[in-house]
Amino acid sequence: MTDPALEPYGDPITGPFWEAAARRVLLIQRCEDCEACQFYPRPICLACESRHLAWIEASGTATIYSLTTVHLRTAPEFEPPYVTALIDLDEGVRMLTIIIGDNPKIGDRVRLAWRERDGLPPLPIWTTEWRKQ
Amino acid sequence: MSFWERNPIYVVGAAETLLGVVPDHTELSMFALAAQEALSEAGMTFKDVDGIFVNYMGEEGSVQVGEYLGISAPRYVDSADIGGASFVAFVHHAMNAIPYGRCEVALIGYASRQRSLRNRSYTLKERGLDNAAQFEKPYGLPSPIGYYAMIAARHFHEYGTQSEQLAEIAVAARRWAQLNPKAWKRNPLTVEDVMESRLICKPLRRLDCCLITDGGGAVILSNKERARDARKKPVRVLGAGESQTRWNLSQAADITVTPGVVSGRAALGMAGISPTNVDFLQPYDSFTITVLTALEDLGFCKKGEGGAFVENGRLAPGGALPAMTSGGGLSYNHPGALGVQIIIEAVRQLRGEAGARQLEDPKIGVVHGVGVLLSTAATAVLAND
Numbered sequence: 001m002t003d004p005a006l007e008p009y010g011d012p013i014t015g016p017f018w019e020a021a022a023r024r025v026l027l028i029q030r031c032e033d034c035e036a037c038q039f040y041p042r043p044i045c046l047a048c049e050s051r052h053l054a055w056i057e058a059s060g061t062a063t064i065y066s067l068t069t070v071h072l073r074t075a076p077e078f079e080p081p082y083v084t085a086l087i088d089l090d091e092g093v094r095m096l097t098i099i100i101g102d103n104p105k106i107g108d109r110v111r112l113a114w115r116e117r118d119g120l121p122p123l124p125i126w127t128t129e130w131r132k133q
Numbered sequence: 134m135s136f137w138e139r140n141p142i143y144v145v146g147a148a149e150t151l152l153g154v155v156p157d158h159t160e161l162s163m164f165a166l167a168a169q170e171a172l173s174e175a176g177m178t179f180k181d182v183d184g185i186f187v188n189y190m191g192e193e194g195s196v197q198v199g200e201y202l203g204i205s206a207p208r209y210v211d212s213a214d215i216g217g218a219s220f221v222a223f224v225h226h227a228m229n230a231i232p233y234g235r236c237e238v239a240l241i242g243y244a245s246r247q248r249s250l251r252n253r254s255y256t257l258k259e260r261g262l263d264n265a266a267q268f269e270k271p272y273g274l275p276s277p278i279g280y281y282a283m284i285a286a287r288h289f290h291e292y293g294t295q296s297e298q299l300a301e302i303a304v305a306a307r308r309w310a311q312l313n314p315k316a317w318k319r320n321p322l323t324v325e326d327v328m329e330s331r332l333i334c335k336p337l338r339r340l341d342c343c344l345i346t347d348g349g350g351a352v353i354l355s356n357k358e359r360a361r362d363a364r365k366k367p368v369r370v371l372g373a374g375e376s377q378t379r380w381n382l383s384q385a386a387d388i389t390v391t392p393g394v395v396s397g398r399a400a401l402g403m404a405g406i407s408p409t410n411v412d413f414l415q416p417y418d419s420f421t422i423t424v425l426t427a428l429e430d431l432g433f434c435k436k437g438e439g440g441a442f443v444e445n446g447r448l449a450p451g452g453a454l455p456a457m458t459s460g461g462g463l464s465y466n467h468p469g470a471l472g473v474q475i476i477i478e479a480v481r482q483l484r485g486e487a488g489a490r491q492l493e494d495p496k497i498g499v500v501h502g503v504g505v506l507l508s509t510a511a512t513a514v515l516a517n518d
Contacts, residue, residue, distance in 0.1 A: 006270060006271050007267070008267055009264050009267045011264065014264065014267065014268075017268075039268075039383070040265055040268045040381070040383075065287065065388075066283045066284075066286045066287035066290070066388060067283065067286060068274070068279055068282035068283050068286055068334045068335050068336075068337075069332075069334070069335040070273060070274070070275060070279060070334050071331075071332050071333055071334065071335070072275050072278075072333055072334065074273050074275050075273060077273075078273040082273060084272050084273055084274040084279060084283075085283075086283060086382060086383060086388070094383040094384075095268070095383055096268070096269045096272050096274065096381070096382055096383050097272055098272050098273065106286065106287070106290045107290075123271050123272075125272075
């Protein structure tokens with residue numbers, strides 16, 4: 001059974017993110033007035049307080065800001081050890097994610113990948129591998 | 134004469150609950166006994182309390198506690214939940230209520246039986262569904278340790294901080310605990326022991342983490358007039374402050390910077406002191422990295438220099454900045470929120486009641502609570518004057 005805590009929240013502001021994820025497209029918000037990008041989605045631009053926010057597709061490249069290797073068993077879908085990280089997307093927003101691939105380190109460049117999930121939209125994760133999937 | 138010189142606030146009573154494993158009580162009954170002991174120090178009874186400042190980490194608040202204690206008509210109640218920082222923040226809140234007559238006798242406290250109930254969990258179900266968490270929860274970061282590990286990893290990367298330096302903090306706490314008969318862990322501990330303990334979330338190991346015990350405590354704050362009733366020496370509150378940063382880790386520009394920057398500046402500024410005037414520090418040592426960032430953000434050393442600062446036993450017995458003098462959350466007691474107990478330890482040191490671990494005539498102590506995922510902080514300056 002899917003843990004309800006892992007489900008998308010289902011509100012109008014964040015819904016488009018998960019609808020796009022279902023198509024393996026990573027969306028972030030960009031302000032139409034000041035062009036600042038932001039994540040996670042909100043109805044107001046945190047930089048200039050404009051309400052004119054549009055969705056753009058992220059380039060899918062990022063840099064690792066920090067990371068930890070988890071040696072605890074937290075949930076059935078995670079087999080320890082695994083790497084959870086903060087990454088800075090090239091658009092200037094930061095996300096928490098899982099990193100796959102060999103020996104990730106702070107400062108490494110990573111690329112968008114997707115993890116399929118039962119009964120939930122695919123989850124954006126990131127990889128140190130640069131070969132075409 | 135400043136406002137606070139004309140309207141000084143005092144801690145007039147302080148007491149711990151039963152500690153360790155408490156199988157034969159509820160949180161409410163534990164807290165009632167501690168609150169009564171604290172009131173007894175103040176020369177007061179429950180009938181004197183007209184301000185209630187409690188939170189049970191989301192389980193029970195001022196209404197349940199007030200009813201249980203028979204405090205039927207308080208004039209000021211506060212169950213703000215900013216995690217482990219709540220209780221030092223309550224000192225700040227009570228300071229801003231008492232001089233204006235909004236209440237006269239403030240009861241601050243907490244109790245928990247996390248060890249007996251075994252309800253501390255690292256699974257992802259621990260945090261409920263909330264709007265922002267939908268973007269972090271699916272990524273398997275254990276709460277809270279994973280968050281603190283990520284902060285430590287970035288600190289290591291930016292400043293060259295090393296695991297051995299974090300281990301020094303755990304060793305300092307243990308050396309204090311060895312002087313405290315109430316401490317949970319009193320066996321000797323070395324840096325090597327910490328380094329050899331199990332890796333949980335790199336770079337944090339088992340012995341970088343606080344204990345999980347039952348415990349809690351109560352403190353009573355009041356004004357100068359009521360402090361004359363006290364049966365033990367009142368301890369003056371010179372300053373207090375609080376702040377918060379973020380909930381999700383992705384929402385801070387620099388995750389190594391804590392809200393202690395703001396709470397510390399406010400509290401020390403209000404007290405009119407600098408870190409060089411401080412005789413001891415009671416930081417909330419939820420993890421070793423929590424202490425390291427507190428030292429930097431409160432201004433005891435520069436950002437990034439916390440690792441070198443804690444070397445050579447600086448925080449340990451005999452060191453230049455005694456810290457965690459009860460043994461702290463790392464070795465004395467950690468009931469889910471240590472915040473009230475760091476105030477109690479500061480009061481004991483300033484009154485000269487700390488037994489084998491007593492410092493030599495301390496005048497000024499700083500207590501620094503932090504909470505949630507290093508998201509909140511509250512600082513207070515206490516004085517024996």
